[in-house]
Amino acid sequence: MTMSPPELFKCLADETRVRIVLLVARESELCVCELTEALEVSQPKISRHLAQLRACQLLEDRRQGQWVYYRLHPQLPEWARAVVKVTGQANTDWLMETAGRLAQMGDRPTRVARCGQLT
Amino acid sequence: MTMSPPELFKCLADETRVRIVLLVARESELCVCELTEALEVSQPKISRHLAQLRACQLLEDRRQGQWVYYRLHPQLPEWARAVVKVTGQANTDWLMETAGRLAQMGDRPTRVARCGQLT
DNA sequence: TTCGCATATACGGAATAGCATATATCAAAT
DNA sequence: ATTTGATATATGCTATTCCGTATATGCGAA
Numbered sequence: 001m002t003m004s005p006p007e008l009f010k011c012l013a014d015e016t017r018v019r020i021v022l023l024v025a026r027e028s029e030l031c032v033c034e035l036t037e038a039l040e041v042s043q044p045k046i047s048r049h050l051a052q053l054r055a056c057q058l059l060e061d062r063r064q065g066q067w068v069y070y071r072l073h074p075q076l077p078e079w080a081r082a083v084v085k086v087t088g089q090a091n092t093d094w095l096m097e098t099a100g101r102l103a104q105m106g107d108r109p110t111r112v113a114r115c116g117q118l119t
Numbered sequence: 120m121t122m123s124p125p126e127l128f129k130c131l132a133d134e135t136r137v138r139i140v141l142l143v144a145r146e147s148e149l150c151v152c153e154l155t156e157a158l159e160v161s162q163p164k165i166s167r168h169l170a171q172l173r174a175c176q177l178l179e180d181r182r183q184g185q186w187v188y189y190r191l192h193p194q195l196p197e198w199a200r201a202v203v204k205v206t207g208q209a210n211t212d213w214l215m216e217t218a219g220r221l222a223q224m225g226d227r228p229t230r231v232a233r234c235g236q237l238t
Numbered sequence: 239t240t241c242g243c244a245t246a247t248a249c250g251g252a253a254t255a256g257c258a259t260a261t262a263t264c265a266a267a268t
Numbered sequence: 269a270t271t272t273g274a275t276a277t278a279t280g281c282t283a284t285t286c287c288g289t290a291t292a293t294g295c296g297a298a
Contacts, residue, residue, distance in 0.1 A: 006134040044258080048276085063264095079206060082205045086205070087198060094123055135286095
């Protein structure tokens with residue numbers, strides 16, 4: 001896959017979108033409802049940004065039952081991955097500011113429970 | 120200095136601006152006329168983008184005679200510097216595509232000559 | 239001071255991006 | 269088949285961004 005610098009940076013130029021990408025990178029994989037809760041923004045808003053991140057090949061989605069999980073696109077170029085990594089690592093405080101419930105990630109039980117859904 | 124991820128990425132979300140930043144990082148320091156020639160864009164356009172990069176503290180300017188030189192801001196956070204570095208290194212081909220005359224950087228004489236100005 | 243070059247800013251219009259609300263799709267459960 | 273919860277898309281609007289042209293400023297040379 002190929003991706004020019006401005007293409008990548010346009011994707012990351014919106015606060016909601018960077019937060020999504022950094023959180024997903026940090027957690028390996030997150031579903032829409034987790035992101036909606038973590039960032040405390042409306043579902044359509046999250047969804048629109050996710051569509052954009054999918055379109056530019058930054059994220060990949062995987063449907064599992066009623067949930068859709070997002071992760072970094074496996075073919076994301078190394079340098080882009082490095083950009084995400086270094087940014088996330090150097091900005092954990094900023095990231096967690098708005099990470100809502102996701103902040104206490106360690107003590108959450110199953111992913112299903114996280115989504116407020118049972119079994 | 121502090122700089123949030125979306126702040127940095129907004130600066131880099133424009134093709135002209137990333138090119139400026141990557142070239143400046145690569146060359147340590149460049150003046151406006153060099154950038155204008157290298158990127159082959161109008162002078163006001165370059166200047167406007169430079170003003171923006173100055174405003175967000177990504178670049179610092181230094182006046183020397185009639186020229187104004189730009190370099191990465193000395194207090195730019197490490198992670199931002201790392202983002203610029205890894206992006207530049209992984210995209211030299213893309214960078215040089217539009218780097219015009221600056222492409223033959225090795226064989227240029229003095230900076231003054233580069234600007235098409237004598238002594 | 240006046241001229242010429244390098245650089246910066248102002249202004250108006252065109253294009254783009256982001257948002258809220260409403261609606262559609264799709265899978266699981268009943 | 270109908271309902272319900274999860275996710276996606278459409279629509280209409282506002283706000284922001286970017287650009288070209290014109291103009292201003294700052295500096296050095298004459």
